[in-house]
Amino acid sequence: MTTFTDPHKESFRLSMLIYDTRYRSMTIQVVAMFGFMLMAAWLINNTIQNLNALGKPIDFGFFSEPASYDINQRLIEYNSRDSHLRASFVGLLNTLMVAAMGCALATVLGVVIGVLRLSGNWLVARIMTVYVETFRNVPVLLWIVFFMAMLIETLPAPNAFRGENATASMWLGDSVAVTNRGLYVPEPLFSRSLGDVSFFGAFNISLDLIAIVAVLAGGLYVSHRIKVRADRVQEATGIRPTTWYQRLGVVAVPVIVLLAGLGFHLGFPALKGFNFQGGIYMRNSLLALWLALSLYTAAFIAEIVRAGILAISRGQTEAAAALGLRPNRIMNLVILPQALRVIIPPLISQYLNLTKNSSLAIAVGYMDITGTLGGITMNQTGRELECVLLLMLVYLTISLSISLVMNWYNERVKLVER
Amino acid sequence: MADISFVRTEMLPEKTPPATSVGLIGWMRENLFSGWFNSILTVVSLGFIYYVLAGVLPWMFQSSWTANSLSQCREAISAAHGEGASGACWAVVRERYLQLIYGFYPDHLYWRPNIAFLLTLAALAPILFSALPRKMLWLAVVAPFAVPWLLWGGSAWLPLSAALGFVLGYGAFRGVSQLNGSLAAIIAGVAAPVLWWMLLAGPFAALVQSILPVGIEPVESRAFGGFMLSITIGVVAIVCSLPIGIVLALGRQSNLLIVRTLCIGFIEFVRGVPLITLLFVASTLLNIFMPPGTNFDIILRVMIMVTLFASAYMAEVIRGGLAALPKGQYEAADSLGLDYWKAQRLIIMPQALKISIPGIVSTFIGVFKDTTLVSIIGLLDPLGLSNAIRADANWNGIVWELYGFIALMFFIFCFSMSRYSMFLERKLQTGHR
Structure with a gap:
């Protein structure tokens, strides 16, 4: 008689941690974790020792001390007696401003160039190819200093606008002055202003601006409702009501009424003393950075747009045409929604690159966050560790928020497949 | 009744196409003047090209190659081309090109x-x-x-003793793998060279050097500059970032939670901050992170940082390639019984890398362009040197010639890299269309 026993149950042996795939992954992870923590501990220990030796333990108290340096391009009130914290905040706003301006201009230019590169016109397509290759293959820092030099060297100095036989003149009926110190454009002024509202006692925002934005947003919402209703009518009856004048009206009329009520007028720049006064002043460092970043990034965006359009197969166009759609609607309903799905993710990563490249502002003296927190504040206080870490944290926050938006968008437009 | 029906019995000779649809005229009609809009575009483009060339060409060729300062340049150009003529002063390139290439070597x-x-x-x-x-x-x-x-x-024994580390590692691996299992062999193969480099390589090189001095004149890192510096940093970052990037990409794709988290954290952190902040770390903070008393070379520090920066981007590019690979490839590799590394080496990586060639090369180009950022932390790359040259009294005020020369050099390098990537893509093209 034979008996069947269970196969010999293997007891756990130490070597199974390595040779058994069930446990090996655990071993690897523990080793990795251990190694990482060891390295982190080593680095932190070194840092503490070094900082103690230098006699400057980590301390963010310097942020409340007066910065005692000037920032000449700023969005909020600031003077040199304000704290380092406020100086950094001014820098952060400057970073965000140049990034937003750059993204807007780069998108417009990039789309135009990308479409023109696909043009049937041989000459235009070649010119755009030359543009893209030139801008992509030369470092962006070189473009920034190049544009800075161009603005300084080729534009007239403010005193060229002076006197009877001035060698330079303002543009657009004496409203825009282009000088080698920067650009002066008319500023919006309100004779019956609502005043400012203070946020946390830190910075003021004009109530006029808030009112205008609110009214504009309301108008756009109503306009959107009108469109939705028109869509519904079209679904039901097949006839689309003409709504463009209603939609234009609900957006434009309230804004115009509000502007008239606030007493809107333009303040023109004028030559006083050695320089222009009045108007909005954009320094040449801002202009150079803006133009260089935009033109450089536009070359990349052009390639993205071109690739996006080429990625849509011809069959899509032909199928839409076979359904009897007009070319306009083919573009709007068939090609663009598909091309945008290809275009948007790399486009947003270009926005990210532009924002990060704006840190090169330090090369032309534009006071962005790198110029304030990572530049003068760091050099004045000698707090390298705190400043650089905070600087990284700020950029990381910006990047991660943009990535979050991108992931959300990707989820939304993702093709739902089997 | 006459038969008026007519049937042609022989072929007519082919007629040549109308003159307006072939040759140069036909090409122009098709590509430049195919409609009123295209015609306007063509005319505007021609005007634009004329405008640019009329501005740039005279400036480029009414130039002076021989002067020794900017004022001499301007005199020479006025003398040769009439008062008020503006021309390029290429003399600065002639005088300083060696410096722009080698720095202060x-x-x-x-x-x-x-x-x-x-x-x-x-x-x-x-x-x-x-x-x-x-x-x-x-x-x-x-x-x-x-x-x-x-x-x-410096001493020729130092690189030799560094190379000896690899030989030792290989020897240890072979030796131990015969005695014990493969894992112990790998550990020995890694530990032996690391110990050698950390503890023995330096003294060994010094010892041999004292017995048999072989060496060449040492050059300090401070003397490095110009395109030599850019190329050195660029090549090191490019060569090192590819393997590190592959490892990071695999780590990010891995099932091991901790490994994956570490990789994601590293990649997202590095990609989230601008390179300039990493260079700040290299120039001000890296010495704080090291054991007290260490002070290693600024160029080495910059290289480490640029390499880390490049590897994070490389990892994302390669991850794209890995993600683009059909799942069937992974499953086929598994079903053949290949283990993880064999599957990666023989099946996954060759295809994933091929898919990601354009991205890899554009990362290379980006890294090479980004080496100009070291001028901000005070290294004398071509841009940093151009500032130094403009600070010279003889060349104070010279702008376009220097920037033009530097831009041209970068263009040549980057453009040839992108052409090479297109060549490689064509060569490796195995798809059937």
């Missing part, structure tokens, strides 16, 4: 960076072009040790 030692550059090219060539003889791959083994030695100089 001692001029009697220029042969060393030259040979190092040629050696790098020769070492890369068999990797880049498969038509070349495979024996040239030995150069790729020699170059990593020979090139730094040529550039920095």
